[in-house]
Amino acid sequence: EAQVTQNPRYLITVTGKKLTVTCSQNMNHEYMSWYRQDPGLGLRQIYYSMNVEVTDKGDVPEGYKVSRKEKRNFPLILESPSPNQTSLYFCASSLWGRENTGELFFGEGSRLTVL
Amino acid sequence: AQSVTQPDIHITVSEGASLELRCNYSYGATPYLFWYVQSPGQGLQLLLKYFSGDTLVQGIKGFEAEFKRSQSSFNLRKPSVHWSDAAEYFCAQFYNDYKLSFGAGTTVTVRA
Secondary structure, three states: OOOEEEEOOEEEEOOOOOEEEEEEEOOOOOEEEEEEEEOOOEEEEEEEEEEOOEEEEOOOOOOOEEOOOOOOEOOEEEOOOOHHHOEEEEEEEEOOOOOOOOOOEEOOOEEEEEO | OOOEEOOOOEEEEEOOOOEEEOOEEOOOOOOEEEEEEEOOOOOEEEEEEEOOOOOEEEOHHHOEEEEEHHHOEEEEEEOOOOHHHOEEEEEEEEEOOOEEEEOOOEEEEEEO
């Protein structure tokens, strides 16, 4: 079954404690992206990757890091989480190419709370 | 960054009635536009997309959307809603070849 898998689905942590949210897709997609969803703001792009070892900042990259060492995985790293990073996070992937990249497949989301 | 506006935060509609959700995109010579749906507790699912050609596009679950360049709009419609259509709907615009900008979303409530 084609899917994007995120872990953990739920996490409560404390300020400053490094954490990683993993994302894996089994569709051989080139493009992967991370979004955060906050009430009234919709989804905002954090980082994206067009292929292995190719990543770039989205609209709200501050406080986050990513890596793309393998095509299927695109982890999101919060080196020193702060309460304003409390949010619902989505990983998504798609084939690469102008007419494909907007057709995103989403994971089920990871709800992160930073105390 | 390009911006997408969804003027309606929340819409309530009766089951069996028609539904129209508004979306306005920022100017672009060739806008690539999408509608996504998010059911409670789920990720987003693509309903339909517009790249070029016919201004009326058909999607899944009986939805359609009409692109109007003169109004910078891409409104989503469904002739007869079902209770399962209760969800949050997001309009999105693709820009700079690899960025997808989402609107703030419209929550649809369906009453019996």
